[in-house]
Amino acid sequence: DSGVTQTPKHLITATGQRVTLRCSPRSGDLSVYWYQQSLDQGLQFLIQYYNGEERAKGNILERFSAQQFPDLHSELNLSSLELGDSALYFCASSVVPGRNTEAFFGQGTRLTVV
Amino acid sequence: GDSVTQMEGPVTLSEEAFLTINCTYTATGYPSLFWYVQYPGEGLQLLLKATKADDKGSNKGFEATYRKETTSFHLEKGSVQVSDSAVYFCALLGGGSSNTGKLIFGQGTTLQVKP
Numbered sequence: 001d002s003g004v005t006q007t008p009k010h011l012i013t014a015t016g017q018r019v020t021l022r023c024s025p026r027s028g029d030l031s032v033y034w035y036q037q038s039l040d041q042g043l044q045f046l047i048q049y050y051n052g053e054e055r056a057k058g059n060i061l062e063r064f065s066a067q068q069f070p071d072l073h074s075e076l077n078l079s080s081l082e083l084g085d086s087a088l089y090f091c092a093s094s095v096v097p098g099r100n101t102e103a104f105f106g107q108g109t110r111l112t113v114v
Numbered sequence: 115g116d117s118v119t120q121m122e123g124p125v126t127l128s129e130e131a132f133l134t135i136n137c138t139y140t141a142t143g144y145p146s147l148f149w150y151v152q153y154p155g156e157g158l159q160l161l162l163k164a165t166k167a168d169d170k171g172s173n174k175g176f177e178a179t180y181r182k183e184t185t186s187f188h189l190e191k192g193s194v195q196v197s198d199s200a201v202y203f204c205a206l207l208g209g210g211s212s213n214t215g216k217l218i219f220g221q222g223t224t225l226q227v228k229p
């Protein structure tokens with residue numbers, strides 16, 4: 001158990017809908033990262049938050065947004081869903097951002113858009 | 115930009131065989147390098163890491179050496195077990211001063227070990 005909790009584990013929804021994925025980081029970790037794992041794109045970095053502030057953005061679509069709350073949990077919002085958004089979404093956390101800090105991953109949320 | 119290239123899978127081995135999964139990278143500065151493992155139905159777990167050239171990361175019988183001259187970080191294990199069947203990801207963390215901690219992953223290599 002990495003200590004990073006993601007809910008829900010599975011989500012099935014229809015095209016055009018909106019969903020929210022939730023992540024609780026490890027106790028004491030201030031930085032949260034979101035990644036998308038799909039068959040054609042592999043593991044792609046989406047966005048990072050540090051202590052409530054957006055720190056870095058990767059290949060995140062405009063239809064997607066995220067935030068980190070004062071209690072440090074994070075939510076990833078996906079809207080106007082398309083079939084191609086079906087993927088495994090991972091959250092990771094680390095104490096602080098940086099090259100020598102280890103990131104711990106949650107078990108992921110598997111999103112299926114039908 | 116920074117990138118990681120892994121050998122394509124799947125890799126199928128018999129139990130007790132020797133394993134090598136190749137990984138090469140392109141990066142500016144001095145990145146940190148990682149191997150993550152994903153067991154079926156689970157999240158990513160850090161397997162081992164190396165933060166500077168010539169460092170050797172090791173864990174659970176797996177090893178990888180950070181080779182700056184060949185920009186490689188190949189994963190090896192002398193004798194694989196059925197329980198090692200999983201997807202293995204090579205990843206780097208950029209070494210620039212502005213690095214935010216985001217990981218750049220290779221495509222992943224599926225390992226299947228048969229009894």
